[in-house]
Amino acid sequence: MRNYIIRRILLIIPILIGISFISFLLINLNPSDPAEVALRVNEIVPTDEAVTAMREELGLDKPFFQRYIIWLGNSLRLDFGNSYVNNKPVSGEILNALPATLYLAAVALIMTLGISMIAGILCAIFEDSIGDKITRGIIFVATAMPNFWVGLLLMWLFAVKLDLFPTSGMRGFTSVVLPATTLSLSYIAIYTRLIRNSMIQNKNENYILYGRIRGLGNWVIIKHILKNSIQSSITALGMSIPKLISGTVIVENIFAWPGIGRLCVSAIFNRDYPIIQAYIVMMATLFVVCNLLVDIFSAFLDPRIRRMT
């Protein structure tokens, strides 16, 4: 088990280097000149001298690989440079916006886990009951609705018509309800179906038949089914964490939520490259790390994975 974890951690290093290189390359392939952009956003006329001076200041006159190495080194120290717009450090900007996003994602995650686990388990236990059929109908609709539309619908109904929650911003607990619901709705639908199907599949396995033959009680049987089903859904559930955090981009913009998603979108509009680069690297790292944690956790749950690796 320990060797497995060490090997997996060592394996993510080349992946992270690859990610950083690709994100750096993509930004550099962008047709507009960062130096010119940096001047424009500060409303300075981009004369030739000004551009050259700015290039020097931003280190853009150096060759591509040298710039990459410098940027990578700085990134490792969490120094992503300064924003072109307000010249403040990018890491500070991100750290300021991060708590709001984490708060939103955490509420959405709790909603997703709670609702989908309960609904999935109930649907599997009462397979083909009316409740199960209705839930499956809702799942079908919820999976099909894009979340910007869901957000607007919820806002219209609960904030405008019923006036139960604020339409936007981050003020008090009620303001998180609508964005978190919007964010988690499609995940709730996906995971309810995943858990339901996985439990039904496990319910018909031979070891459950033998469990019943051994005279085990209903709750013990459900425990066995559940552990096996969780085992097969854990990868998907674990990967929902980075998806929820990165998925806030659209929701944050609809509900004017002051998180990193909105920071990133405004950075894209302003061509504020350092922020975009930092955001990409951060999200990619998040995905890789979460993937690693999920793998370790499932190896911990399932002895067969430990043996295979």
Next chain:
Amino acid sequence: MTLLKVENLSVTDLRNGERILHGLTFSLEPNSCLAIVGESGSGKSMTCKALLQLTNPWLEVKGSVYLHGKEIPKNNPNEMQKIRGKKISMILQDAMTAFDPLYTIGYQIEETLCTNLKMSKKAAQAMGIEAMNRMGIYDAKNVIKKYPHQLSGGMLQRCMIAIAMAIEPDIMIADEPTTALDAINQRDVVEQFELLQRTTGTAILFISHDLGVVQRLAQKVLVMKEGSCVEYGDANQIFRRPQNDYTRYLVETRMALSQPFRKIMDREEVEVVNVKSAECI
């Protein structure tokens, strides 16, 4: 008194109206062995599942089952759960998939014994190890720490039998317990069944298509074909003078096939008739 009496047991598939079992009637006396024989798909396993009320929801089971003279109620899952395991144990054919892959064998043995015998975990563990020793698993202390995928099919089969034996049920249903085993393991398992019957008086319902094993263990035989009983009676009678054409066909063909097993069962005898039995194969 008859231990188990089955009257007119029928199973119908509600999805297409197809009848899977046609009115089976048989009984099992204490301290005896009834064998159900027949080819694959003849409804042998379905009979066991129907007895234990473990059929899929789309199958309709009709008929009455009496245990100790009392009818087992239908639609009473709690009552049935108390009977399963404790009064009627069953051994499955496919040992490789019969245990939950995420728990150790020891945990699953403990869990079973604790549920059925209302004992502490420690006592259950000791009892499990003892039962495994009796089944010829001598390193039981290591085996209980293993996960199902780390053990062989034969070993898992023995664990399954050990569980059933530790509980000492009134009736043990063995659904083709020797099919997945090689001839030497088969001999051990059959001997264990004989031992169990001698020491505890547990009645055995033995499902098999291996007539060699059946002849050795069973006092009574029920021959099945396409979900119906074609012949039911005394084992000697059926093996010597089969009344039904199908039974005769089965006895003739299958006896030849089970020669290797019998060779091992009667080692001394084999020495003498070695040449003869070799010709039969």
